[in-house]
Amino acid sequence: PQPVYLSDYQPPDYLVTHTELTFDLDPTATRVKARLHIERNPAAALSAPLVLDGENLTLVSLGLDGTALEERDYVVSDTTLRIEHVPERFCLESEVEIDPNSNTALEGLYRSSGMYCTQCEAEGFRRITYYPDRPDVMATFKVTVIGDPAREPVLLANGNRVEQGERDGRHFAVWEDPHPKPCYLFALVAGDLCKTSDRFTTQSGREVALEIWVEEENLDKTGHAMASLKRAMAWDETTYGREYDLDLFMIVAVNDFNMGAMENKGLNIFNSAAVLTHPDTATDAAFQNVEGIVAHEYFHNWSGNRVTCRDWFQLSLKEGFTVFRDQCFSADTNSAPVKRIQDVSFFRTAQFAEDAGPTAHPVRPDHYIEITNFYTLTIYEKGAEVVRMLCNLIGWEAFRRGADRYFERFDGCAATIEDFVGCMEDASGERLDQFMRWYSQAGTPEVDAFGEYDYVHGEYRLTLRQRTPATPGQNEKLPLHVPVRLGLVGTKSGQDLTLTLDGESLGKEGVIHLRQAEQTFVFENVAEAPVPSLLRGFSAPVLLHYPYSREELAFLLTHDSDGFNRWDAGQRLSMLALDDLIAAHRNGVEKVMDTRVVEAFRTLLDGEVSDKAVLAEMLTLPTEAYIAEQQRIVDVDAIHAAREFMRQSLAVALRDEFIATYEANASDEPYAPTPEQIATRSLKNVALAYLMAIEDAKGLELCQAQFAAGRNMTDVRQALTLLVHSDRQDLAAPALKTFGEKWAHDSLVMDQWFTVQVTRPQPDVLERVEYLMDHPAFSIKNPNKVRALIGAFTQNRVNFHRLDGQGYRLLADVVIELNRLNPEIAARLITPLTRWQRFDESRQALMRQELARIKKEPLSSNVYEVVEKALA
């Protein structure tokens, strides 16, 4: 497979102004008729041939302006249909046959639980009909769906339904979408579905019908998604002035889905895991996830659909911006500091790892082989961090004016990242040339900071030095524009000191702009020695090094006015103590717990923090994955042992406090996914986890009682996890059995049942994975099952990285099988093997051996691209 380059972009030779499609549905032989109203792009050469994309299609007939074309008039290859001579304006009529049943890649038209559904982003539409499958070709669509009235009583497509009826024992529905769209936003759903309905009145008074379509047994699981949708619609009006633009907005839940959800115009298709919730079946985290994803897809209606991407290199234009929008929505709706802590915690673990690995790429890549491999944390999450920096740099008012300008100027168009940033420049008057490097340079910038207080002159000198490590294909890096939000916390007063820089007062908190490789900032009139609180709120996606002492971190933990940095100080303090414990483990000497960490936790538990959700985060130790990110060569076993030792030491020292915390936060209130209740449950469950770390008798009693009470899935799942991950298999086995039998009918709950079992740290897990792969509830064709069982196992660090290499072997076997069935999921699953450079030599050899074994197979372009990079 050959790469595609951004520098090769050419506008399309032919535009489609209007697309008419007729689907005659059949499980193995669906007929698709297309009438494409095509015009030559005025910029194109008169002699330009028409080249359409098409894959896995059986061409039945082809005509042009009512005349059938002969085989000599066109050339069909595995991936294209080419007609050498076409008029300036014409209608191309084609009929193809496709086989939805055998479509296990879940791209194009496929069947899931008997239901027809589509996934066209990025390049799935070419598996439906011959078409210029690129986002800068935008057409209005009219779609007729013909189906069996008994098997698929519901026939849906984008836009508004304009006609329906019956003919020859079949029934049909006709849908029109008046908004020009690229074909990746096309959607069709047909099946035996039920809906819940609601309404939303937009700020200008437009009445919008809202529908969520699900299988009948899931009708009671749609309430939260519907409420989230209405909140998101209102938020986009008040925050961005953006209103919905059709009479109908539909969401459909589908069981087999590669992504979380898809923003098809007016007909969002969702992975059922991203839409269905019920207190008995979904955890708080799942409720919050659903809210965020519903909002994300809805926000795409403007940032993605009304204004789309010119080409797939611009993917972050819509994804980075939309993630930023959904993050702000969730922060406004829930606990803002906790949202930021959770997002950054995940980002620093997973995106930093991506940036440091062989698949590192810029937020706007300059080449790719398979675009589905680029739906990454860099495009989405780092893209969102870049938009957040932009917003903070120019201020919300200018950012909002820039967004208005962008939506107005590019409405109905396919835009670029320059278009977006250009609007922000126009709105703010700021030059953002250097800022653009964030889009083109891969890798995580590292910022080294050094501070010095001059008692004599009352000055604080802060030196910042930046460097971005080389990444594959990018050795030279230029300095970035890094906004560093900071405060100086007085060591005597414990208060933020006023910041004066170059004679100008920045108030108690300010932003300094690091633009060069090294800069020194001299703060004047600093009345007392400060501890710097740097990068507040994670003001830039960089790795910050500052040589904090443990005393300084303990001080910031209790005195920093920035909630995020208080949490971060706690994490840094724990990391220093963990480093000691890791070293002790490696050297075979006795581990000794740092009492400063114990005392810091005691202070927290004594009521120092009023926001329970923040407190729960502060009491949570860095994950093994995060700790691993801090090591050059990852010592899986030492990390696990050190972290367990710290958890147990804290539990022993603070047992009574944890019991008191548990009891103070246990509640009989009926479940609601409110921020207050979620915070209370998190705190209670963090306390329970500490008690279970030492298998304390009282903790065991509380855990068993919590499981048996079955109040909600958050509590039940936590109790089950703690039992299963403990050494008390006498208690875990019956709990697992009860849970498995109770929820055998519920696929999403069974996914949780799989995950709980394969994430336990005890050494028998690999065999458990193999056993569960034969369980009737598992199917390798279902991406959720693969993620819940295999994906979760790869996160079980001590077991996946077993020294005998069996964990790697198991993953490679699954990848090889999935490469044939679902290349997109196969390619994603390989990620942990691509990180081989970070491990010891024997693990490196074993991981490379499995990558090489995969490489010997006849590979999809998806898997090929990832394996090739990993072994380069």
Ligand code: BAL
């Ligand atoms: N566009 C693919 C799914 C999403 O990011 O919303």
Ligand code: ZN
């Ligand atoms: Zn998105």
